[in-house]
Amino acid sequence: MMVGISLLLFVVIHLPPGGPEDVYLAGSSTMSSADAATIRTQLGLDDPLALQYLKWLNGTVQGDWGRSFKDGRPAREVVFERLPASVELGSTAVVAAVLVAVPSGIAMAARRSVAERFAMSLLTVLGMSAPPFWLALMLIVWLSVRLGLIPTGGTATIGAPWSLTDALQHLVGPALVVSVSYIAAWSRYVRSSVLEVLREDYVRTARAKGLPERVVLFRHCLRNSLLPLITMLGAQLPQVLSTMVAVEVVFSWPGLGRLLVTSLLGRDYPVLMGAFLLLALLVILGNLFADMAYAVVDPRIRYTADA
Amino acid sequence: VRATPLSQPVVAAAPVVPSTGGADTGTVVIGVIQEPDNLNPVLWGTDVAGAVGELIYSKLLKLDSSGQFIPDLATAVPTADNGGVTADGLTYTFRLRNNARFQDGVPLTCADVKFTWEIALDQNTRTKDRQLWHSAASGGVSCTDDNTAVFRLTQPINNMLEVISLYGILPRHLLTGKDINTDAFNTRPIGSGPFQLTEWVKGDHLSLTRNADYYLGRPHLDGIVVRYMPDANALLAATQRGELDIRLGITADQLSTAGQIPGYDLVSVPIQSIFHLYLNWQRPGLGETPVRLALAHAIDKEAIARSVLRGTVTPVDVPVPPQSWAYAPPPKLAYDPALARQFLDEAGWVAGADGVRVKDGQQLKFTVLVVPEFERIQTLQIVLQQWKAIGVEAELTQNDVATWSQRMSRGEFDIGYGFYSYTYSVDNRGLLACDPNIGNRNYGHWCVSGLDQLLAQAASSTDQVARTNLLKQFQQEYVKELPVIPLFARSESESVSKKVHGYQPNPYQTQGISHFWSSWQWSKDP
Numbered sequence: 093m094m095v096g097i098s099l100l101l102f103v104v105i106h107l108p109p110g111g112p113e114d115v116y117l118a119g120s121s122t123m124s125s126a127d128a129a130t131i132r133t134q135l136g137l138d139d140p141l142a143l144q145y146l147k148w149l150n151g152t153v154q155g156d157w158g159r160s161f162k163d164g165r166p167a168r169e170v171v172f173e174r175l176p177a178s179v180e181l182g183s184t185a186v187v188a189a190v191l192v193a194v195p196s197g198i199a200m201a202a203r204r205s206v207a208e209r210f211a212m213s214l215l216t217v218l219g220m221s222a223p224p225f226w227l228a229l230m231l232i233v234w235l236s237v238r239l240g241l242i243p244t245g246g247t248a249t250i251g252a253p254w255s256l257t258d259a260l261q262h263l264v265g266p267a268l269v270v271s272v273s274y275i276a277a278w279s280r281y282v283r284s285s286v287l288e289v290l291r292e293d294y295v296r297t298a299r300a301k302g303l304p305e306r307v308v309l310f311r312h313c314l315r316n317s318l319l320p321l322i323t324m325l326g327a328q329l330p331q332v333l334s335t336m337v338a339v340e341v342v343f344s345w346p347g348l349g350r351l352l353v354t355s356l357l358g359r360d361y362p363v364l365m366g367a368f369l370l371l372a373l374l375v376i377l378g379n380l381f382a383d384m385a386y387a388v389v390d391p392r393i394r395y396t397a398d399a
Numbered sequence: 400v401r402a403t404p405l406s407q408p409v410v411a412a413a414p415v416v417p418s419t420g421g422a423d424t425g426t427v428v429i430g431v432i433q434e435p436d437n438l439n440p441v442l443w444g445t446d447v448a449g450a451v452g453e454l455i456y457s458k459l460l461k462l463d464s465s466g467q468f469i470p471d472l473a474t475a476v477p478t479a480d481n482g483g484v485t486a487d488g489l490t491y492t493f494r495l496r497n498n499a500r501f502q503d504g505v506p507l508t509c510a511d512v513k514f515t516w517e518i519a520l521d522q523n524t525r526t527k528d529r530q531l532w533h534s535a536a537s538g539g540v541s542c543t544d545d546n547t548a549v550f551r552l553t554q555p556i557n558n559m560l561e562v563i564s565l566y567g568i569l570p571r572h573l574l575t576g577k578d579i580n581t582d583a584f585n586t587r588p589i590g591s592g593p594f595q596l597t598e599w600v601k602g603d604h605l606s607l608t609r610n611a612d613y614y615l616g617r618p619h620l621d622g623i624v625v626r627y628m629p630d631a632n633a634l635l636a637a638t639q640r641g642e643l644d645i646r647l648g649i650t651a652d653q654l655s656t657a658g659q660i661p662g663y664d665l666v667s668v669p670i671q672s673i674f675h676l677y678l679n680w681q682r683p684g685l686g687e688t689p690v691r692l693a694l695a696h697a698i699d700k701e702a703i704a705r706s707v708l709r710g711t712v713t714p715v716d717v718p719v720p721p722q723s724w725a726y727a728p729p730p731k732l733a734y735d736p737a738l739a740r741q742f743l744d745e746a747g748w749v750a751g752a753d754g755v756r757v758k759d760g761q762q763l764k765f766t767v768l769v770v771p772e773f774e775r776i777q778t779l780q781i782v783l784q785q786w787k788a789i790g791v792e793a794e795l796t797q798n799d800v801a802t803w804s805q806r807m808s809r810g811e812f813d814i815g816y817g818f819y820s821y822t823y824s825v826d827n828r829g830l831l832a833c834d835p836n837i838g839n840r841n842y843g844h845w846c847v848s849g850l851d852q853l854l855a856q857a858a859s860s861t862d863q864v865a866r867t868n869l870l871k872q873f874q875q876e877y878v879k880e881l882p883v884i885p886l887f888a889r890s891e892s893e894s895v896s897k898k899v900h901g902y903q904p905n906p907y908q909t910q911g912i913s914h915f916w917s918s919w920q921w922s923k924d925p
Contacts, residue, residue, distance in 0.1 A: 110801025116444040118804035120910055121820040121829060122528045122565070123444070125808065125839035131525050134580075163437035164581035173601055232636045244637040245628055250604050251426065344628040346602030353629075354434070359801050 093376075094369065095149070101368050102145045105361055111137055112161045112359040135161060148365065158362030167362040171351065171370055177247055178347035182336055184263060185270035186325070192275045194318070197282025198309060201290065219276030224335050228269045228342035235265060245344030266343040270335050274328070281324060285317040292316075319390055326382025329375050424922040426622045427899055430634050430643035434602065434627045437585040440567040440911070441519045444527045450913035451625055454607055456567025456590035457614075459493050459512065459548070460560060462823060462912045464905040466724065468560045472499055472507065472568060472591070476560065488555035488861050489538065491563075495546040499614045501570045502595040509542035514571035516540045518579055525580050528565075535562040557861045558824035565911025567592070593618040593919035603627070618919040619901075638663065638894045644923065645899060647914070649892035651709045651774050657894050664897060667711070668904035668914070669890045671720040671822065674712070674778075675830075676767075676884040677807065677815040679843035683761035685813070689746035690763070691881045693739040695732055697789045698782055700886055702734075707777040712887035717874040718819075718827050721888050722906045725825045727871040729878055739789045748790070756790040763791045765813035768806060771797040778886075779816055807842040815842060818889060823907045825870065828854050831882065845882035898924040 112135065113128035132138060136147070151158055157167040200212045235241045242265045243249070249258050289295060290313060298308045337349035348367055355363040387393045435448035440456060443449060459473045468476050473493040477483020483492050499507040517540070518524055519532040526532060538551030552559075570589055574582065586599055593615070594607035604626040609618045626643070628634045631650050638646045639660055649657045649665075658665040676694070680686040700714035716732045719725050748756040748763060756763045767783070769775050776795065783793050793814065798806065807815050819830050819840065831854060832838030833846035850873060857869040893914075895902055901921040904914040 108799075108802060110799070110803075110805035112801075114801045114804035114808065116527060117808065118800050118817075119446070120444055120527060121840070122531050122822065122910060124528075124530045124829070126836075127527060127529045130529060131527070134523070134525050159581050163585045164442075164578075165583070165586060170601070177602075229630075229632055232633060237636050237639045240640070244640055244642060245633050246603055246626070250428070250606070250624055250626065342630045342633055344603070344626075344630070344633055346600065350602055350629060357799055357801070358436075 094373070097372050098149065098152070098365070098369055099145065101365060101372075102148065103141070105364050105368070106141055106144075110359060112361075113137075115358050148362070152365075157366045160363045161360045162358065162363075167366040170363050171348070171366040174346060174348045174351045174367075175370070177345060178336065178340070178349065180247075180263065181266055181270065181340070181345060181347060182332060184267040185336075186274070186332060188267060189271040189274040189278060190321075190325070192271070193278035194282055194321070196275070197279040198286055198314070200279060200283040201286035202305075202309065216276040216280050219272050222272065223338075224269050224273065225338040225342050227272060228266070228339050231265050231269060232342070245342075247346065266339045266345050269339050269343075270332065273335065274332065278321060278324065282317060282321060285320050286313060289313045289317045315389060319386065322382050322385050322389060326379040329378035330371075333371060333374075424619050424621070425925065426624055427620055427644045427921060427923055428624045428626055428642065430637055430646040431625060431627050432629060432631060432634060432648050435605070438588040438596065439579070439585040440565075440569070441515070441524060441526050441532075441579065442585060443910070446908070446910055446913075447625075447627075449910040450915050451605060451607075452567055452588075452590075453592070453911075453913045453915045454594040454623060454918050455588055455592045455596055456569075457499065457507075457592045458564055458567055458911075459495075460564045461916055462561065462564045462905070462907050463916060464903045464907070466722075466823070466907060468564060472496060472512075489552045491550040491552075491559060492543075493548045493550070493563075495548060496614055497546055499591050500612055501573075501591050502589050502610050502612075503570075503573075504612075505570065505572055507568060507570075507591045508545040509548045510545070511568050511571045512548045513540045513542055514574070515566065515569045518569065518574065519566070521579075523578075523580070531562055532566070535559055555861050557858070557863075557866065558822065558826060561823045565909070567911075594620075594623055597622075613919055615919055619922040620918075623918065643894070644896040645902065646894040647891065649894060651707065651711045654709050654711065654892060657892070660894060662897055663894045666893045666895050666904060667890050668893070669713070669720070669722045669888065669906045670820070670908055671723065671906070672818045672820040672889045673715060673718060673720060673885050674775075674816065674818045674887045674889065675718070676782075676886060677812070677817070677842050678845065678883065679810060679813055679815075680845050680882075681810065681843070682765065682813045684748065684758070684763050685765075685843070687746055688880055689742040690748065691884065693742040693746075693789060694786065694791065695739075695881050695884050696735045696742070697739040697785050697791070698884075698886070699734040699785060703778055703781050704887060707781065708774060708887065711892060712889055715885050715888045717877050718821075718830060718883065718885050719825055719870065719874060720821050723821070723823075723825050725867060725870040727867075727874055729875045732878055736785070736789055743789060750790045754787075754790055755792045765791070765793040766796045767793050768796050768798060768803060768812040768815045770800055770803050770817065775816060810842060810844065812842070820909060822909055823912070826858055828858055843883075847880045847882050850876055850880060850882065896923075900924075 111132060113132045116123055117128050136144060148158060159165060160167055160170050203209060232244055236244045242261055247262050248254060252258060295308060295312055298312045337353060340347045340349040341353060352367050431447050433445060433447045435451050436445050437443050438448060438452055438455060440452055458471050460468050460476060461471045463469050470476055472495050474496050475481055477491050477493060495509060501507055516536045519526045534556050536550050537553040541549050543549060567590055573584060573589055588596055593610055593613045595610050596605060597608050598606040604624055606622060606624050608622040609620060611617050628637060634646055635653050635657060637643050678685040678691060684690040704712050704714050713721055715721060717728045743756055748758045751757040767779055769779055779795055786793055806812055821827060828837050830840045832841060833851045835841060853869055853873040857866050860866045899921065903917050905912060905916055908914060
């Protein structure tokens with residue numbers, strides 16, 4: 093599957109007009125077009141695309157992802173050094189979103205008054221529709237510049253020794269922006285899912301037994317209503333990653349998203365291939381984990397060889 | 400800032416380090432929007448790399464912010480008078496100072512200078528400015544002794560000092576036998592400049608610390624941090640919070656806010672870069688002089704410069720930057736729509752039923768190719784309206800830099816909008832020469848033979864007075880033809896903390912000449 097994805101990616105990446113040498117030319121008036129043509133040849137970009145792909149594939153299966161056009165470092169190194177920052181931001185945001193979305197979804201399901209329901213719908217619609225880059229800027233203007241609560245960007249204070257407080261202060265802004273739209277979306281999802289389960293016969297039975305509403309909600313209803321959410325989490329991983337691109341740019345977060353943007357604009361093909369492939373792999377793994385978690389949460393589901 | 404002509408600026412003595420009390424004065428944090436691509440002067444291709452590189456490396460000569468060439472590794476600027484240049488202009492001799500060391504302690508000698516030029520001209524090196532490197536050493540570099548470098552040319556050039564001032568000297572002992580294109584040196588460089596790179600956190604910042612053995616004197620600052628933030632608004636916010644001491648690249652819409660930040664000065668410095676409208680002469684009308692003059696007279700440059708660009712640019716009519724020694728423009732081209740209409744009428748372009756002018760069945764209808772950047776789009780929206788008033792219709796096509804650049808190079812455009820950065824020597828034949836091998840940015844096959852001849856004469860002249868006169872004559876003739884329409888000379892706005900002293904932005908900035916040329920003299924109040 094990865095070979096298929098890589099072939100598709102390779103073609104798509106080389107599709108937009110302009111190569112790295114065009115970027116160099118646009119940025120320098122001391123460089124001549126003959127210099128640019130020489131560099132293009134040196135980078136192997138004059139070879140037929142099929143040959144370039146085969147060369148890339150041959151190297152990649154042997155662990156050599158090629159080298160960045162920018163600084164000549166191995167593309168694998170360039171990509172992997174950005175992974176920790178993205179994992180830190182992404183996982184914090186997703187965990188935070190789930191931790192907030194599940195209880196608020198249940199709360200929304202339990203609230204029946206028209207005013208309460210309206211207020212919650214309004215909030216979630218706002219949360220889902222606020223563009224992340226705008227939200228990020230608003231956060232910087234208010235929390236950072238006006239109130240001085242968080243720094244304007246980066247993962248840590250430059251020059252200071254690492255501390256958890258400092259790291260969290262830098263993390264909270266971007267993580268909040270990434271999680272907001274998913275809190276809104278997933279809490280609505282949990283709400284509808286809980287409402288659906290609440291209509292099931294066994295819930296009516298539980299209530300008929302005289303169990304308190306709290307026990308009905310949490311013991312009988314919750315586990316079943318979380319099943320669809322898990323599938324959803326796996327499926328939405330690519331969207332989370334795309335939200336992170338915008339947030340990483342505004343918050344100067346040195347993650348994969350920003351690497352993608354700069355490599356795309358600079359036409360750094362080896363790094364682009366590496367970064368996209370890594371993301372594809374992450375999405376596949378995300379879905380795999382979702383399937384496995386599904387089995388854990390729902391004992392009825394078991395993956396067996398002879399099934 | 401008006402510079403003196405090329406042949407005159409000569410400072411024989413080494414720059415004197417002014418006393419600022421001598422205290423070790425902390426770290427200056429510089430905020431930039433872009434990350435250097437690499438830190439090898441042969442390979443880099445971004446302005447920010449050139450700027451950071453200026454902190455790490457030293458060069459034989461430097462161009463200071465007043466337009467003077469000053470000695471750096473060399474003990475004097477070579478001239479005919481001091482015997483540094485032979486009468487035929489083909490041999491330049493540089494005496495190197497004997498106390499320069501690389502940051503690992505190894506002495507810098509002529510062997511390093513020779514090596515730097517050889518590796519740049521090696522066929523396998525991905526040298527960005529190969530032709531320029533070659534022009535300064537077309538006959539090779541040789542060493543008479545450890546401290547004497549001799550550059551030989553096969554033909555005299557008039558920008559020798561400038562080319563020498565662009566490139567830092569690489570350490571031979573660290574790069575011999577290595578593949579310079581991919582060596583780790585490119586991100587962990589060792590130079591002989593005032594600051595040494597100690598950390599590069601990719602996507603975040605670069606840390607540099609003082610090179611205490613720097614040959615011009617111990618730098619005042621403990622260190623410099625270069626922090627990149629890819630969003631202009633985040634850079635503004637970081638300045639407002641006091642996280643940055645110097646912030647480069649303020650956008651026009653941020654000017655009023657940036658001007659009010661307490662503790663910071665708003666500094667504006669011209670850069671040798673001009674926004675042009677590139678006209679494709681293969682398209683209907685654009686090869687005709689009256690049409691080009693009409694397009695130019697229909698644009699109210701002054702109003703655009705004042706409004707959307709908020710005074711960050713200077714309207715210009717000629718392809719020479721206003722701070723240049725060569726700038727000698729004729730009287731301004733007037734904003735005069737009536738005159739523009741008259742030009743078109745007389746050339747036989749008459750308004751059709753839809754208001755768009757037609758001749759021989761062809762309409763004056765164009766697309767303008769532009770990189771989607773707020774200020775450029777705003778500028779063009781006004782230009783388009785003003786053209787519409789004289790019966791010329793145009794719409795915008797937005798492309799990213801790589802696409803823009805390729806489409807321009809291939810002539811796949813009607814009109815393009817973008818900037819061209821000039822060098823100190825103002826050899827603008829790259830933009831304007833009729834011969835495509837010389838005019839490698841002649842995107843639209845424009846060619847006016849009279850102008851071409853003037854530029855060719857100026858380029859081959861090594862006599863500064865003759866050259867100045869030729870370029871003056873060129874500018875007088877240029878506005879009668881306007882093969883390319885220059886609109887605005889750019890400047891850069893910066894926030895500089897009042898605590899920082901000695902920072903002197905350089906109006907002659909290019910990829911090798913930067914605002915950081917005097918960094919060892921900077922200091923910062925506690």
